[in-house]
Amino acid sequence: xxxxxxxxxxxxxxxxxxxxxxxxxxxxxxxxxxxxxxxxxxxxxxxxxxxxxxxxxxxxxxxxxxxxxxxxxxxxxxxxxxxxxxxxxxxxxxxxxxxxxxxxxxxxxxxxxxxxxxxxxxxxxxxxxxxxxxxxxxxxxxxxxxxxxxxxxxxxxxxxxxxxxxxxxxxxxxxxxxxxxxxxxxxxxxxxxxxxxxxxxxxxxxxxxxxxxxxxxxxxxxxxxxxxxxxxxxxxxxxxxxxxxxxxxxxxxxxxxxxxxxxxxxxxxxxxxxxxxxxxxxxxxxxxxxxxxxxxxxxxxxxxxxxxxxxxxxxxxxxxxxxxxxxxxxxxxxxxxxxxxxxxxxxxxxxxxxxxxxxxxxxxxxxxxxxxxxxxxxxxx
Amino acid sequence: xxxxxxxxxxxxxxxxxxxxxxxxxxxxxxxxxxxxxxxxxxxxxxxxxxxxxxxxxxxxxxxxxxxxxxxxxxxxxxxxxxxxxxxxxxxxxxxxxxxxxxxxxxxxxxxxxxxxxxxxxxxxxxxxxxxxxxxxxxxxxxxxxxxxxxxxxxxxxxxxxxxxxxxxxxxxxxxxxxxxxxxxxxxxxxxxxxxxxxxxxxxxxxxxxxxxxxxxxxxxxxxxxxxxxxxxxxxxxxxxxxxxxxxxxxxxxxxxxxxxxxxxxxxxxxxxxxxxxxxxxxxxxxxxxxxxxxxxxxxxxxxxxxxxxxxxxxxxxxxxxxxxxxxxxxxxxxxxxxxxxxxxxxxxxxxxxxxxxxxxxxxxxxxxxxxxxxxxxxxxx
Numbered sequence: 001x002x003x004x005x006x007x008x009x010x011x012x013x014x015x016x017x018x019x020x021x022x023x024x025x026x027x028x029x030x031x032x033x034x035x036x037x038x039x040x041x042x043x044x045x046x047x048x049x050x051x052x053x054x055x056x057x058x059x060x061x062x063x064x065x066x067x068x069x070x071x072x073x074x075x076x077x078x079x080x081x082x083x084x085x086x087x088x089x090x091x092x093x094x095x096x097x098x099x100x101x102x103x104x105x106x107x108x109x110x111x112x113x114x115x116x117x118x119x120x121x122x123x124x125x126x127x128x129x130x131x132x133x134x135x136x137x138x139x140x141x142x143x144x145x146x147x148x149x150x151x152x153x154x155x156x157x158x159x160x161x162x163x164x165x166x167x168x169x170x171x172x173x174x175x176x177x178x179x180x181x182x183x184x185x186x187x188x189x190x191x192x193x194x195x196x197x198x199x200x201x202x203x204x205x206x207x208x209x210x211x212x213x214x215x216x217x218x219x220x221x222x223x224x225x226x227x228x229x230x231x232x233x234x235x236x237x238x239x240x241x242x243x244x245x246x247x248x249x250x251x252x253x254x255x256x257x258x259x260x261x262x263x264x265x266x267x268x269x270x271x272x273x274x275x276x277x278x279x280x281x282x283x284x285x286x287x288x289x290x291x292x293x294x295x296x297x298x299x300x301x302x303x304x305x306x307x308x309x310x311x312x313x314x315x316x317x318x319x320x321x322x323x324x325x326x327x328x329x330x331x332x333x334x335x336x337x338x339x340x341x342x343x344x345x346x347x348x349x350x351x352x353x354x355x356x357x358x359x360x361x362x363x364x365x366x367x368x369x370x371x372x373x374x375x376x377x378x379x380x381x
Numbered sequence: 382x383x384x385x386x387x388x389x390x391x392x393x394x395x396x397x398x399x400x401x402x403x404x405x406x407x408x409x410x411x412x413x414x415x416x417x418x419x420x421x422x423x424x425x426x427x428x429x430x431x432x433x434x435x436x437x438x439x440x441x442x443x444x445x446x447x448x449x450x451x452x453x454x455x456x457x458x459x460x461x462x463x464x465x466x467x468x469x470x471x472x473x474x475x476x477x478x479x480x481x482x483x484x485x486x487x488x489x490x491x492x493x494x495x496x497x498x499x500x501x502x503x504x505x506x507x508x509x510x511x512x513x514x515x516x517x518x519x520x521x522x523x524x525x526x527x528x529x530x531x532x533x534x535x536x537x538x539x540x541x542x543x544x545x546x547x548x549x550x551x552x553x554x555x556x557x558x559x560x561x562x563x564x565x566x567x568x569x570x571x572x573x574x575x576x577x578x579x580x581x582x583x584x585x586x587x588x589x590x591x592x593x594x595x596x597x598x599x600x601x602x603x604x605x606x607x608x609x610x611x612x613x614x615x616x617x618x619x620x621x622x623x624x625x626x627x628x629x630x631x632x633x634x635x636x637x638x639x640x641x642x643x644x645x646x647x648x649x650x651x652x653x654x655x656x657x658x659x660x661x662x663x664x665x666x667x668x669x670x671x672x673x674x675x676x677x678x679x680x681x682x683x684x685x686x687x688x689x690x691x692x693x694x695x696x697x698x699x700x701x702x703x704x705x706x707x708x709x710x711x712x713x714x715x716x717x718x719x720x721x722x723x724x725x726x727x728x729x730x731x732x733x734x735x736x737x738x739x740x741x742x743x744x745x746x747x748x749x750x751x752x753x754x755x756x757x758x759x760x761x762x
Contacts, residue, residue: 001627004395209620223596243593250593
């Protein structure tokens with residue numbers, strides 16, 4: 001086991017009807033809130049109204065910023081910062097999925113800065129001294145952003161995504177009501193499941209040895225397959241939605257980092273190019289990149305894959321079975337596993353490799369270079 | 382999955398040499414510390430000196446309270462409160478195992494109270510508004526107190542133990558250096574392993590269904606058997622000590638409560654009588670009570686035991702194999718599994734039942750009464 005620090009101050013309130021407790025938590029942070037939402041689905045299904053009622057009951061005034069994209073862009077965050085400043089917001093209430101939450105984190109630090117939020121992601125900003133408190137109401141199980149201090153934002157001009165992490169950005173309270181995910185489409189439910197499985201794999205492909213973390217990685221993947229399959233087939237199955245929601249949180253709240261050196265994250269780097277270039281949903285892109293990455297690295301990681309195969313698919317399985325089983329599961333739940341399925345033709349491959357090069361896509365342990373880019377790309381085609 | 386809240390703000394700094402970071406963390410909380418220790422072993426092995434050096438370097442003055450017993454008594458806490466008040470302590474630095482940490486928590490709330498700390502445990506105190514911050518340096522892997530807000534203290538006059546929990550009592554920072562546990566005797570190492578396995582079982586014997594928690598319970602028990610055996614046999618094996626230390630923390634830091642209703646805790650209630658009556662170490666008492674409790678309840682919990690048997694001991698195993706395997710493991714590592722081994726004779730059985738009755742020992746789900754007390758006692762004899 002490697003030396004590590006475990007710290008996560010986010011309070012998660014999980015279960016049916018938990019948003020009824022939001023007002024009491026929010027009032028601890030002030031009486032003016034910026035509410036942040038995506039494209040407006042939370043207006044139709046009543047979730048926004050429930051949140052606004054909670055704030056109103058406690059006398060918390062609020063202003064709404066609407067229109068965060070599913071691959072969120074920094075310009076929206078800059079606009080929301082201006083709106084929050086003008087309003088005098090004392091907190092951000094993020095109602096949505098990972099893109100809304102990641103944007104809320106950008107806005108939270110941007111609020112006290114005199115520059116674009118992008119500078120944080122470009123590592124060009126001074127270390128912030130404070131951030132607005134964030135309260136989240138999750139409507140999509142996928143990114144784990146509800147219980148960590150990381151955020152990923154897109155820059156369309158540079159055709160890249162940037163990531164940023166700061167302990168100031170742990171949400172103060174996150175409300176996770178599985179019923180709030182009933183209206184998520186089968187496709188986005190599947191992408192969320194792919195995302196959470198990918199987070200487990202990124203943590204797992206670390207060269208350090210941490211037995212409990214390795215066991216938990218296999219547990220979360222095994223349960224994500226079982227309950228992910230069920231959530232896609234039965235959108236209103238509470239048990240399936242609840243399990244997927246908690247698994248997604250646990251996959252990236254630090255629990256898997258104990259005794260490790262932070263995981264690899266090379267696949268995420270590669271996927272960000274697909275999202276930045278073609279607006280592919282993050283989870284869909286991961287379903288294409290991960291099987292290819294595993295196939296390419298199989299000789300180096302065979303023993304680790306054997307372990308996962310046995311724990312996830314059965315004692316008689318091996319590395320190849322794990323890769324095939326995972327890819328088959330992604331396909332079964334409706335995620336793409338080849339670039340052609342997201343309408344990226346082979347004529348665009350050069351553009352992808354160029355983007356990998358420009359963004360210096362790389363992993364912490366499994367080093368990528370131009371030759372590897374091309375080989376993995378061939379396996380994605 | 383049941384509704385639940387997950388919240389744990391303790392920062393854990395884990396690994397070799399981590400106490401070198403203590404000064405920088407401590408200085409955030411003031412410049413006067415009460416250091417709390419047990420019977421003095423940390424004086425001999427240099428751990429206390431390392432902690433004092435850290436405080437000295439940062440200009441933090443300190444006073445020492447020495448002599449916390451392994452079954453800690455409230456009178457020591459009251460004395461330490463007086464010493465802390467007189468000194469004007471702004472924090473408590475607890476250097477020891479669960480008994481020192483649990484006492485630190487009593488002192489932390491007692492510091493602001495005008496009554497004995499026992500009143501908190503007897504549920505006779507008003508809700509405290511504040512507590513001294515606690516920094517812990519763990520020297521024994523067992524209770525999980527380093528990353529939770531619970532404390533158990535003994536009252537010898539009433540021949541009982543009381544427990545108390547308050548979110549104010551999460552340690553601010555806990556330093557976990559596995560090398561600091563090298564000098565723990567094989568017997569106390571074994572008791573710690575029994576304790577952490579018991580915490581998993583208490584969480585598990587809940588009537589609610591929480592798949593990830595159930596998987597993690599089996600993982601922690603399986604690894605505790607593997608690395609516990611190794612830690613007892615090879616006291617200076619870093620890997621064994623590190624795994625046992627982290628497993629003990631994870632067994633009672635809230636991770637297993639997700640989707641559950643808080644666990645049963647009936648066995649802990651029964652064990653507290655053995656510790657209070659005969660000064661049996663807590664882990665040793667648990668090694669006697671848990672097998673008996675499992676045997677008595679087997680018909681009701683057979684399916685849950687089958688699951689554990691398969692996950693911990695092998696796919697062909699069943700409930701009876703789990704009970705036998707667990708009891709055999711306790712015996713193998715040197716923990717007692719019968720009352721006669723801790724020199725409690727059958728003439729004292731009536732006294733034990735009377736104590737069960739007086740302390741109203743009970744579980745949240747598996748209800749105990751006088752008939753059950755006697756039946757479980759017979760299985761412990």
